[in-house]
Amino acid sequence: MSGKTAKLTLPDGREHALNVIVGSENEHAIDIRSLRQDTGYITLDSGYMNTGATTSAITYLDGEAGVLRYRGYSIEDLAEKSNFVETSYLLIHGRLPTARERDEFSKQLTYHSLIHEDMQHFFAGYPPTSHPMAVLSAMVTSLSAYYPDCLDRDAPMDLHITRLLSKVRTIAAFSYKKSIGQPVMYPRNSLKYAANFLHMMFAVPAEDYEVSPVLEKALNQLLILHADHEQNCSTSTVRLVGSSGANVYAAIAAGVLALWGPLHGGANQAVIEMLEDIQKAGGDYKKFIDDVKNKRGERRLMGFGHRVYKNYDPRAKILKKMADEVLEHLGIQDPLLDLAKSMEEVALRDDYFISKKLYPNVDFYSGILYRAMGIPTNMFTVMFALGRLPGWIAHWKEMVESKDTKIGRPRQIYTGEVERRFVPISERP
Numbered sequence: 001m002s003g004k005t006a007k008l009t010l011p012d013g014r015e016h017a018l019n020v021i022v023g024s025e026n027e028h029a030i031d032i033r034s035l036r037q038d039t040g041y042i043t044l045d046s047g048y049m050n051t052g053a054t055t056s057a058i059t060y061l062d063g064e065a066g067v068l069r070y071r072g073y074s075i076e077d078l079a080e081k082s083n084f085v086e087t088s089y090l091l092i093h094g095r096l097p098t099a100r101e102r103d104e105f106s107k108q109l110t111y112h113s114l115i116h117e118d119m120q121h122f123f124a125g126y127p128p129t130s131h132p133m134a135v136l137s138a139m140v141t142s143l144s145a146y147y148p149d150c151l152d153r154d155a156p157m158d159l160h161i162t163r164l165l166s167k168v169r170t171i172a173a174f175s176y177k178k179s180i181g182q183p184v185m186y187p188r189n190s191l192k193y194a195a196n197f198l199h200m201m202f203a204v205p206a207e208d209y210e211v212s213p214v215l216e217k218a219l220n221q222l223l224i225l226h227a228d229h230e231q232n233c234s235t236s237t238v239r240l241v242g243s244s245g246a247n248v249y250a251a252i253a254a255g256v257l258a259l260w261g262p263l264h265g266g267a268n269q270a271v272i273e274m275l276e277d278i279q280k281a282g283g284d285y286k287k288f289i290d291d292v293k294n295k296r297g298e299r300r301l302m303g304f305g306h307r308v309y310k311n312y313d314p315r316a317k318i319l320k321k322m323a324d325e326v327l328e329h330l331g332i333q334d335p336l337l338d339l340a341k342s343m344e345e346v347a348l349r350d351d352y353f354i355s356k357k358l359y360p361n362v363d364f365y366s367g368i369l370y371r372a373m374g375i376p377t378n379m380f381t382v383m384f385a386l387g388r389l390p391g392w393i394a395h396w397k398e399m400v401e402s403k404d405t406k407i408g409r410p411r412q413i414y415t416g417e418v419e420r421r422f423v424p425i426s427e428r429p
């Protein structure tokens with residue numbers, strides 16, 4: 001509370017004072033919680049374009065300035081100097097771990113990396129054409145059946161949080177192995193988080209597999225960049241589902257499903273598909289951009305635009321540089337990277353994109369990196385989910401630990417029929 005108020009004048013001339021809340025980065029909000037009770041009015045804001053659903057101490061994002069910080073640390077610093085496990089600890093616990101805390105956290109993640117053997121049967125039940133996001137979401141919900149004490153809101157939650165972080169990685173890799181008909185590779189305790197994932201994805205029983213340190217670093221960075229993004233569609237979903245008292249696995253599975261859509265986490269897959277389509281059609285990207293601008297064929301420049309960023313997404317900046325480094329290290333020349341860069345160059349000079357403040361977002365370059373790492377296109381959104389997991393968990397934890405937990409329940413303005421008399425079918429014309 002700032003002690004300041006804003007004044008609202010209603011159509012009947014009544015005036016209503018509303019408290020102003022100021023955040024630690026000087027963000028201002030008008031607190032409308034008592035508005036309906038006091039005046040009979042609600043606010044209408046479809047898509048929550050201008051509605052703060054909560055206060056939160058996890059992530060700060062200034063979309064105009066292109067700033068992103070987790071718990072006060074800049075995304076640039078974290079991507080350069082941290083790793084995914086440490087960043088996950090930071091997001092979930094609110095501070096960087098000591099060396100001992102980090103080692104213990106890593107040990108716990110290693111210890112909980114297996115999934116119950118019975119869950120293997122679930123994978124066999126899915127057709128090979130299944131999208132891995134369908135498998136992932138169902139498996140995450142199913143974890144609640146194996147750890148039923150999660151239904152008890154008073155049970156210690158740290159163990160469930162560790163299980164989620166560790167087992168979702170195993171589930172993601174197993175679902176890939178099943179989809180290509182290979183035997184699953186069990187996690188290896190000697191490997192760190194990202195390296196273990198690469199091992200489960202790419203090792204085969206017949207051969208030794210050595211994890212490339214460059215790919216391990218790139219994966220750590222990719223996961224860090226996706227780890228949180230305050231009240232986005234999937235995180236808001238996690239909070240909304242969690243607000244009903246649903247268990248943590250159910251809330252996170254709901255987040256996975258919300259992420260699946262092409263306007264959200266599915267955009268990384270959509271970017272590659274868009275680039276491949278342009279390439280197959282002869283590579284005329286300028287015509288594609290022209291079609292987008294003139295809204296021909298209802299296509300968008302995927303990987304461009306963001307509800308919050310009205311400037312270059314700082315994550316896209318890091319990924320663009322990383323894409324160059326990783327591809328160079330692997331000796332890969334990917335024509336899609338050249339195509340993406342050319343499209344970015346044209347779009348950033350074009351009035352349509354400038355006037356609407358459309359810049360590359362995190363997904364414009366992430367798919368190119370995943371491709372270079374050998375991760376298939378339909379796994380891209382799973383990779384996003386793996387990265388976003390600590391953010392979802394941190395928000396769920398913040399919400400359940402908050403004293404001010406209310407079930408999420410928006411209002412509406414009804415625009416349907418007013419009351420009418422029911423006519424039995426025999427009397428209808």
Ligand code: ACO
Pocket residue numbers: 262263264265267292293299300301302303304305306307308356358361362363
């Ligand atoms: N290509 C072309 N035009 C676009 C694009 C785009 N990528 N994004 C927005 N626009 C245009 C819209 O057509 C609209 O134009 P209009 O005013 O003439 O109707 C205007 O810009 C505003 O667009 P909205 O959809 O209203 O903006 P909103 O904030 O609701 O949407 C979103 C943001 C969904 C990310 C949008 O920019 C988009 O669809 N981008 C492509 C998909 C994408 O990359 N999603 C990933 C987002 S990042 C993430 O989730 C990790």
